[in-house]
Each structure stands twice: as C-alpha cells, then as structure tokens.
Amino acid sequence: MSEQPTYRLDVSTCIAPLVQSWAAWWMTVAPVPASLHVRNYQLPLLKTYLLNPDFHARHVGIPASRASEVKELVQKTQQAQAERIRLAEALESFQRLLLEEAKGQSMEPFYAKLPEPLRGRVELLYDYHGRPSLRVLEGMMYRGPCHQRELQSLRLLRLESDAGRPDLLTTPVLSEPGQLEWQVPFEDKRLDALFALDLEPRPLGFIQELLGPAAANGTELLPLLTETPARPYTPWEGPGPRLRYLGHACVLIEWKGTTVLVDPVLSATPTSGGLPRLGFQDLPPRIDYVLITHSHYDHLSIETLLRLRHRIGQLVLPRSSGLLVGDYSPKLLARSLGFERVLEPELYESLPLPDGEIVIAPFLGEHGDIGHAKSAYVVRMGEQRVLFAADSLGVDETLYRHMRKDLGPIQTVFMNTEVEGSPLTWTIEVLFPKKRDRKLEESRRCRGSNAAEALRMLEQLGATRLYNYAMGLEPWFTQIMGPPASPEEPRMKESERLLTAARARGLRAERLHGHQDLFLAE
Known part of the structure; x- marks a missing residue:
C-alpha cells in the first residue's frame, strides 16, 4: 500500500x-x-x-x-x-456631558446619568487639575456583548x-x-x-x-x-549573537540557544516573485520571546502573531495606563487572541537570557503626545547591548544619558528617521471628539527622530553601530504604509544625513532593507 x-x-x-x-x-x-x-x-x-x-x-x-x-x-x-454601535453612541454623548457639566463637584450623581451600555463598565474620574474623564473597565468589556x-x-x-x-x-x-x-x-x-x-x-x-x-x-x-518539505532550521551556535533582519522593524535574535523576535510582521512569498524574504517556514520552531514595541500595525500584526502563536514562549507587550479610551490593554487583547503566556512588564524590568537579559526601556514620542502603550527594549548578550528604539523621538537626550548610566553603554542601536510622521489622528480619528482645536494639533505628528536628535541619542548611549530600520521600504508593507519611500522623500533624505554624519564620527552605520544577517562579533 x-x-x-x-x-x-x-x-x-x-x-x-x-x-x-x-x-x-x-x-x-x-x-x-x-x-x-x-x-x-x-x-x-x-x-x-x-x-x-x-x-x-x-x-x-x-x-x-x-x-x-x-x-x-x-x-x-x-x-x-448593533451593540457596538450603541456603545459608541453612549461613549460620545456621555463624554460630552461630562465635559459640559462636571466642573470639579462630586462624580457620584453622574453614575445615575450613565447610558445603559456604560453602566457597570466604567469608573468616573477627575485628574489632579479637575478635568473629568471615564475609565473603561476593559476586562469586563471582553466578557460583554461588544466582544x-x-x-x-x-x-x-x-x-x-x-x-x-x-x-x-x-x-x-x-x-x-x-x-x-x-x-x-x-x-x-x-x-x-x-x-x-x-x-x-x-x-x-x-x-x-x-x-x-x-x-x-x-x-x-x-x-x-x-508536498515540498520545509527547509530545516539550523540553530545559530556563534560566535556571538546573530541578528536576522526580516524587514521593517522585525529582527530575530539568536543567542546561546535562545531566540527573540522583535515586532514580527512577516509576509507570504508572492507567486509572481519579488524581493527575497524569510517567511514563516524559515523561523525557528520555538521562539522564546516575542517583543512588541507599540500598537501601530507595522509593529503589532495580529495576522503574524496568530500564525506564530503555537511557537511563542512568552509574548512581551507594552503596558497601558487604561486612563484613555483608546489606551487599550495589549495584554487583554493578546488573551482574547488565545495567547496564554503574556507579559506586560514595567519600565526597567528585566527578563532573563543566557548570560544576558531583556530590559524594558523608555520610548518617547511617535504618538502625537497621546499616552498609548509603548516600550523600547535593550537586549544584553554578554557585554553586547542592543537597543530596539522603534520609532522613538530623541527629543530629550538626557533620557539616553540616564540609560547609559543605568544599563551600561549600548553599542548597537536600531532606530528610524521618520521626520514628518503621520497626523496625530492617523488611524485613530474615531477616538477623538469631533469638536476640538485642530490648529493646535497641526504641530503634533507621529514622528521619530531627525538626524540631529538621533546623533545626540547615539552619543549619549555610547553607540558604535547604527542600523536605520522601520522605514517602510519592503514591498510587503504596501498594504499598511503605501508604496516604499523614494530617495526624494523626507525620511530618506534624513536617513542619508544621519548615516553620513554617523560614519563621519566613526560609527558603523547602515540602512536595512529586505533580509540581512548581522553579526555583532565582527
């Protein structure tokens, strides 16, 4: 037979x-x-x-x-x-009522005014300046009719x-x-x-x-x-760590038998061909940690996370405050996606690696001054430290001086140069009230660092390597970010300024594109 x-x-x-x-x-x-x-x-x-x-x-x-x-x-x-629509209407009308009527007096009478979709699922609060808001009891929402x-x-x-x-x-x-x-x-x-x-x-x-x-x-x-067998995965045995750049902000770290994957957004290989890439079949059968910096879709991809769920040891997510309606909990979202091993560590908490650690690092900017969950990560492997800064805005160089003092010199930095950034409300306009001062908002962009800010960051960290990434250059990000940037676009011109200046200072500086293997032992 x-x-x-x-x-x-x-x-x-x-x-x-x-x-x-x-x-x-x-x-x-x-x-x-x-x-x-x-x-x-x-x-x-x-x-x-x-x-x-x-x-x-x-x-x-x-x-x-x-x-x-x-x-x-x-x-x-x-x-x-229909239940979701009713909830949205209730949120909009009640938040408007709070702004009009809550002037610092007790919030207790307002509970009787809550629309039915909000009753029992929110807490009414003031900040220290007497500004009213409501805090959604988000865990209850996942048990209610709107999930x-x-x-x-x-x-x-x-x-x-x-x-x-x-x-x-x-x-x-x-x-x-x-x-x-x-x-x-x-x-x-x-x-x-x-x-x-x-x-x-x-x-x-x-x-x-x-x-x-x-x-x-x-x-x-x-x-x-x-029917074609999968290519066998060969574990990296050194010397030193291997960092496999998979496109945009996605990096696979292999170090002493441990694997760490940062901001995974992977693509199938088109039947018509295209830029070579590593796909799901090329990743290790076990990924010890997956690190997510923030919720923008080019960093947190539900499509990719679901496909890797059975391989992931620990999913590490930024911590939300829960004080804004849109500052949802990535941890609760992950639980709803079937992830059982989810971590939401605090700033500067450490996760163990063989002869190393993953440290939760600060991440400024990129959200138009809105307090949504985000984390950068410092990965230490022996004496080598690597910062995955994602789209961080280097607006306060003192922060990076403190990081160097607290964690030691960080020799390698992955960061982008999206100097214009999308409008404040890009993708999240629905979270904002319709009436607000849009003229004031014009200066608030979801931008990363420019060349001058990046150079100060690198200097304060004691960096010797720069990898310019998360630039939207890979064609499989067209669905998310539009066509890849041309050399004349501001982010690419700023990238050239940064790379040229960094090399002049003696740093090894490179803009990443497609799949590349990077070796820190070199």
Missing part, C-alpha cells in the same frame, strides 16, 4: 484574519475601539462610497460593480454590530503580488474566487493546528477535517498546499 501524501502550507499562502470583512487589528478587535471604529469610520466610509461608487471606488478599493456587496455588508454590519468572536474569521488565499492585498484601513476584504473563508474565533486552538502546517506536513484528510465546510471543495484547498 502506497503512503498517503502529506501537505504543508505553501510559501505563497496568505492567511488573513478578518472581523466581518475588515482586517483584524487592535481597532477592529479590542471591544471599545472596535465599537468606535465601526460606528465612526467603517459605516460612514461605506455609506459615502454607496452614494457614488464610481467616484469613491479608488479610495475605498472596491470597484463600482461590487456596490451591491458593499450595501449588503453595511446592512449586516448594522444588524450584527464579538462570532464576527471573526480567517481568509486563506494565494498571494499573487505584494501590491495585491487591499489597503488595511480603507478597504473591506470581499471574497474572491479561489479563496477559502474559515469562520472561527481567533482564540480557537484549531488555529495552532493550521499554522503548524508551515513546518509539519499532514494528510489532506486531516486538513479538510480541520477546516470543515470551508475546505469541502478540495480543488480550492490544494493550491494553498505543497
């Missing part, structure tokens, strides 16, 4: 998590932001599109010929997410090109021929069995049984699979 063939996920297979046809990210999954997003962004966008599909097709990314599907999506959204697991699904498809995926923010993902949709909550353990197929082949029958009705048509499933 011949052996039954076994299959893995093909390197071109993309598996996109969706929430009622929209890409899954924190603004569509965390209950309160998701409620505001569906009422104040998704529905207005789609209703505007329906007024003139031909005119709005380019912006929304859906041809006018599919307007009837958009109309159906709007109707289903209004019906299925809608039944809206969650996975879309399985072959990736034809890096530019072929719809825009993350403005385009709902309508079904296409040859795609499979698996209606399954993200926390479901069956996802681990599916994503284990990146490395471990299984019989076709097992895969069809796992996916159920979604895979009833084997002709649509087979193109997503391959």
Whole structure:
C-alpha cells in the first residue's frame, strides 16, 4: 500500500484574519475601539462610497460593480454590530456631558446619568487639575456583548503580488474566487493546528477535517498546499549573537540557544516573485520571546502573531495606563487572541537570557503626545547591548544619558528617521471628539527622530553601530504604509544625513532593507 501524501502550507499562502470583512487589528478587535471604529469610520466610509461608487471606488478599493456587496455588508454590519454601535453612541454623548457639566463637584450623581451600555463598565474620574474623564473597565468589556468572536474569521488565499492585498484601513476584504473563508474565533486552538502546517506536513484528510465546510471543495484547498518539505532550521551556535533582519522593524535574535523576535510582521512569498524574504517556514520552531514595541500595525500584526502563536514562549507587550479610551490593554487583547503566556512588564524590568537579559526601556514620542502603550527594549548578550528604539523621538537626550548610566553603554542601536510622521489622528480619528482645536494639533505628528536628535541619542548611549530600520521600504508593507519611500522623500533624505554624519564620527552605520544577517562579533 502506497503512503498517503502529506501537505504543508505553501510559501505563497496568505492567511488573513478578518472581523466581518475588515482586517483584524487592535481597532477592529479590542471591544471599545472596535465599537468606535465601526460606528465612526467603517459605516460612514461605506455609506459615502454607496452614494457614488464610481467616484469613491479608488479610495475605498472596491470597484463600482461590487456596490451591491458593499450595501449588503453595511446592512449586516448594522444588524450584527448593533451593540457596538450603541456603545459608541453612549461613549460620545456621555463624554460630552461630562465635559459640559462636571466642573470639579462630586462624580457620584453622574453614575445615575450613565447610558445603559456604560453602566457597570466604567469608573468616573477627575485628574489632579479637575478635568473629568471615564475609565473603561476593559476586562469586563471582553466578557460583554461588544466582544464579538462570532464576527471573526480567517481568509486563506494565494498571494499573487505584494501590491495585491487591499489597503488595511480603507478597504473591506470581499471574497474572491479561489479563496477559502474559515469562520472561527481567533482564540480557537484549531488555529495552532493550521499554522503548524508551515513546518509539519499532514494528510489532506486531516486538513479538510480541520477546516470543515470551508475546505469541502478540495480543488480550492490544494493550491494553498505543497508536498515540498520545509527547509530545516539550523540553530545559530556563534560566535556571538546573530541578528536576522526580516524587514521593517522585525529582527530575530539568536543567542546561546535562545531566540527573540522583535515586532514580527512577516509576509507570504508572492507567486509572481519579488524581493527575497524569510517567511514563516524559515523561523525557528520555538521562539522564546516575542517583543512588541507599540500598537501601530507595522509593529503589532495580529495576522503574524496568530500564525506564530503555537511557537511563542512568552509574548512581551507594552503596558497601558487604561486612563484613555483608546489606551487599550495589549495584554487583554493578546488573551482574547488565545495567547496564554503574556507579559506586560514595567519600565526597567528585566527578563532573563543566557548570560544576558531583556530590559524594558523608555520610548518617547511617535504618538502625537497621546499616552498609548509603548516600550523600547535593550537586549544584553554578554557585554553586547542592543537597543530596539522603534520609532522613538530623541527629543530629550538626557533620557539616553540616564540609560547609559543605568544599563551600561549600548553599542548597537536600531532606530528610524521618520521626520514628518503621520497626523496625530492617523488611524485613530474615531477616538477623538469631533469638536476640538485642530490648529493646535497641526504641530503634533507621529514622528521619530531627525538626524540631529538621533546623533545626540547615539552619543549619549555610547553607540558604535547604527542600523536605520522601520522605514517602510519592503514591498510587503504596501498594504499598511503605501508604496516604499523614494530617495526624494523626507525620511530618506534624513536617513542619508544621519548615516553620513554617523560614519563621519566613526560609527558603523547602515540602512536595512529586505533580509540581512548581522553579526555583532565582527
């Protein structure tokens, strides 16, 4: 009897998590932001599109010929997410009432004025200046009607090109021929069995049984699979650590049998080719720590995290204060995604590595002066220290002088040079009141460091190596950030200024692009 063939996920297979046809990210999954997003962004966008599909097709990314599907999506959204819409309306009206009526007197009478969706799920507060606000009891929200697991699904498809995926923010993902949709909550353990197929082949029958009705048509499933064995992972044995740059802000650290992955956003390999990359099949079968710096989608990708969930030892996330409606808890989000081993350490807390540690480091700027959760990380391997600064703004050089004094010289720094930055409300406009002073907001950008700030940072840290990263250069970030930056764009010109000045000071300075292996022992 011949052996039954076994299959893995093909390197071109993309598996996109969706929430009622929209890409899954924190603004569509965390209950309160998701409620505001569906009422104040998704529905207005789609209703505007329906007024003139031909005119709005380019912006929304859906041809006018599919307007009837958009109309159906709007109707289903209004019906299925009615509780979320009610919550968003209650938040908007009650926060307005607080601003108008709460002037420093006791908050106790306002509890009787709470709209029903907020009752029992918020605490009313003043700050020390007598400004009123409400604190959402977020853990309760995940047990309430606005955390809608039944809206969650996975879309399985072959990736034809890096530019072929719809825009993350403005385009709902309508079904296409040859795609499979698996209606399954993200926390479901069956996802681990599916994503284990990146490395471990299984019989076709097992895969069809796992996916159920979604895979009833084997002709649509087979193109997503391959009989080719996965490339074996060879552990790095030194000398020194190996840092594998995987694109944008994603770095894999291999050191004395331990693996650490920073800000993972990985891509399938398009069938049409493109920039070479390492994918899910090339990562270690066990990743001891995954470190997330902040919630922008080019750093925290639910799609990537779900696919790696079964390999991750500890997921390390920045700590939120919970004092702003949009400062959601990444830890609670991760729990809702099925992660069981989640850490949310405080600033300067240390996580152990062999002959080393991971230290939670400060991260200034990049959020337009809004207090949302974020952390940088210092990884010490022997005497080598590496700072993953993400999009940090080096506006206060004294902070880095303190870091050097507290932690020792930090020889290697990964940082970006996004000098313009997106507007304050980029991706999060729905969290803000409609009436506010937008003229004052014009100076508040989600920017990183310019060359002068970066050079002062490097000097204070005692750095000898600079890796300029997180620049949006890899083509698989088109879905998130638009086309890769041209040499004439401000961030690229600032990058050149920084690299030139750093080299003149004797630093090894490089701008990273695509996959590169970096060796600190050299």
